[in-house]
Amino acid sequence: MRSVIDDRNSAARPSLALAMRSLLLADSIVLLRSRVSVVLSILLPIVVLVVTTFGKAQSRLGGSDLVIGLALILGLLTSCLLGYSLTLAHDREMGVLQRLRVTPAPTWMIMTSRLVVQVATNLIASAIVMIVGTILHGLSLNAGQYALILAIAVLGAAMFLAIGQALVGVVKSSTAINAIGRVLFVILLLLGLLGGSGILGDTMKTIGDWSPVGALMAFFSSVLSQATWSAQDGYSLLACLGYIVVFSFIGIRWFRWDAQ
Amino acid sequence: MREMNESVEPPVLEISDLRVAYGSRTVVDGLAFRVDRGEIFGLLGPNGAGKTTTLSALEGLVKPLSGRVVVNGVEVQRYPIEAKALLGVQLQSSSFQAELSIEQIVKLYAGLYGVRLSRAQIRESIRTLGLGEELGKRFKHLSGGQQQRLALFIATIHNPLLLLLDEPTAGLDPQSRRTLWKRIEKLRGDGSSIVLTTHSMEEAQAVCDRVAIIDHGKLLTLGTPAELINKHKDDPEVLAVAHGAVTLEDVFIGLTGDEIRD
Ligand SMILES: Nc1ncnc2c1ncn2[C@@H]1O[C@H](COP(=O)(O)OP(=O)(O)OP(=O)(O)O)[C@@H](O)[C@H]1O
Ligand SMILES: [Mg+2]
Numbered sequence: 054m055r056s057v058i059d060d061r062n063s064a065a066r067p068s069l070a071l072a073m074r075s076l077l078l079a080d081s082i083v084l085l086r087s088r089v090s091v092v093l094s095i096l097l098p099i100v101v102l103v104v105t106t107f108g109k110a111q112s113r114l115g116g117s118d119l120v121i122g123l124a125l126i127l128g129l130l131t132s133c134l135l136g137y138s139l140t141l142a143h144d145r146e147m148g149v150l151q152r153l154r155v156t157p158a159p160t161w162m163i164m165t166s167r168l169v170v171q172v173a174t175n176l177i178a179s180a181i182v183m184i185v186g187t188i189l190h191g192l193s194l195n196a197g198q199y200a201l202i203l204a205i206a207v208l209g210a211a212m213f214l215a216i217g218q219a220l221v222g223v224v225k226s227s228t229a230i231n232a233i234g235r236v237l238f239v240i241l242l243l244l245g246l247l248g249g250s251g252i253l254g255d256t257m258k259t260i261g262d263w264s265p266v267g268a269l270m271a272f273f274s275s276v277l278s279q280a281t282w283s284a285q286d287g288y289s290l291l292a293c294l295g296y297i298v299v300f301s302f303i304g305i306r307w308f309r310w311d312a313q
Numbered sequence: 314m315r316e317m318n319e320s321v322e323p324p325v326l327e328i329s330d331l332r333v334a335y336g337s338r339t340v341v342d343g344l345a346f347r348v349d350r351g352e353i354f355g356l357l358g359p360n361g362a363g364k365t366t367t368l369s370a371l372e373g374l375v376k377p378l379s380g381r382v383v384v385n386g387v388e389v390q391r392y393p394i395e396a397k398a399l400l401g402v403q404l405q406s407s408s409f410q411a412e413l414s415i416e417q418i419v420k421l422y423a424g425l426y427g428v429r430l431s432r433a434q435i436r437e438s439i440r441t442l443g444l445g446e447e448l449g450k451r452f453k454h455l456s457g458g459q460q461q462r463l464a465l466f467i468a469t470i471h472n473p474l475l476l477l478l479d480e481p482t483a484g485l486d487p488q489s490r491r492t493l494w495k496r497i498e499k500l501r502g503d504g505s506s507i508v509l510t511t512h513s514m515e516e517a518q519a520v521c522d523r524v525a526i527i528d529h530g531k532l533l534t535l536g537t538p539a540e541l542i543n544k545h546k547d548d549p550e551v552l553a554v555a556h557g558a559v560t561l562e563d564v565f566i567g568l569t570g571d572e573i574r575d
Contacts, residue, residue, distance in 0.1 A: 066394055067427020067471075075424025079413060086412040148407030155372045156425040157398040311374070 072158045076166035094132035098124035098182040117190035122273030138217030142227035146312045179206035218304030268292040323386040325506040331380035342530035355521035360574045363530040364510040401473030411453035426471035478509040514562035
C-alpha cells in the first residue's frame, strides 16, 4: 500500500500554484460582482468625508484626522464584518464550501484565497478613501504617512475579518449572522466613538479606547495628526493584535464547513 | 487475465467496517464493500438510509467513527489530498458560486484539479454540454437541470479514476439522462469506476454492474441485479409485492419494507 502512495505522491497532487491562482481569480470576480459590498465600502466613507466638509460638523467630531479615520474604519467594517462574513455564511449554507472541499485543494487555501482577495480590496478602497479624504480636508501627508495609514488599514482589515470569521464560526445560520453582524457593527462603532469620546464617563472611555474601533481610531488619528509615536500607539497596536489572535482562534477552532 | 490484473492492481475502492455517526446517532453502521476497475456500482436505499453519508465519508467530508476507506491504494483519511485528486464528485445538495458564469466555474474547477484548459477548450466542452448559449450566464440564472449538467461535467473534468454521483439523474430531462448514461459508459470504457445512488430501480437494474441495498446504515444485500433477483425472488416479502416477474424494485421493497421514511 505504501508503494502506491509513494509512487503517486508527487504526480497525484495537482499544482498548488495553479489551484491558488484559480481560486484568487474566482474570488476576485465574486467580490467585484457583489456591488452592494464594494459600493458601501467606498461610497459610505466618501459620503462621510463630503458631509463633514460642510459647516461645523468637523470640529464637533474632533478634527479632520478623526473624520478621515472614521471614514476608513466605516469602509473596513462594512466590507469585513457585513460583506465577508455574510458571503462566507451564505456559501456555507448553499453548499459552495462543501463543493470546494471535495477538490484536492487544501482547505487552508480555500479560506486564504478569500482573505487575500478581501484584504487586497480593503487596501484599494482605503487608498481611495484616504486620498479623497486628505484632498477634501486639506491635509498634506508625506509618502511615509500614506504608507503607514495603509499598513494600519491592513491591520484593521485583519482585525475585523477575524471578528467576522469568529462570528461565522460560532453562529451557523446566515440569517442570524446577518442580524448579529449589523448589531455588532453598530455596537463596535458606538463603543469606539461615543465611549472613546468620554461622554459616557471614565469607565466607558477606557473600554472604548481599548475596543477594536477605538484602538484603530486612535492609531489612524495619531498618524493623520502627524503626532510622534507614543505609548498610547503601542497599546493600540497591542489591542489590535490581541483581537486578531483571539478572534482568529475562535473563528478557526469552531468553524464548520457545512451548515447542519 | 482478470484474476491476474486483480492481484496486481488494488481495487479502485475498498471500504471496510465503515461507521459514521451524527452526534449520538449512528447512520452508517459497519458498511463494507469494494468496487473494481471499470465497474458501475449502485448504492441503493430508502430516504435516510445513509447513502449520502457513506459518500461523504469517501469524499472526506465527514470523519468516520471507525473503518477504512481506500481509493486505489490511497487511504482517504491519511492522504486526503491524494485521494481527492482521484475522485470526481457530484454532491446531492451543493452549489457553485452563484455569481460566477459557467465559463468561470469550469475554469476554476479545472484549475483546482490541476487541469490546464485553453479558453477554446473550455468553450468547446461547454458547447458539448449543450450549454453553449449560456456560456456567460451566471450560475444562479441557470435552470435546475442545467446546473445539474454543469455539476456532472465538473465531476468528470479531470477524468477521475473513481466517480461518485449522488442521484445524478434527479431533475434531468430524458435527453440529458441519456447523454449522462452515454458519458458514464464512455468514462467506464476509459477505465473509470462509478459509484452512484439512485431511487430509480429500473435505472439501477439497467446500468449497474452490481448494486448494494442498504437501510439504517447497514448492508442488506449485494450483487449483480440478476443475482439479487435470483437470490430473493422466493422471499415471502418480495413475493408479496411482485406483480408477475420479480424486478429489482420488488426486491428493494421486499427488503426495506413499504412504509415511507421520514
Ligand atoms: N449533517 C447531518 N447532521 C445530522 N444528521 C444528518 C446529517 N446528514 C444526514 N443526517 C441524517 O443521517 C441519516 C442518513 O442521511 P443520508 O443523507 O445519508 O441519507 P440518504 O440515504 O442519502 O437519503 P436520501 O435518499 O434522502 O438522499 C438521515 O436520518 C439524516 O437525517
Ligand atoms: Mg442522499
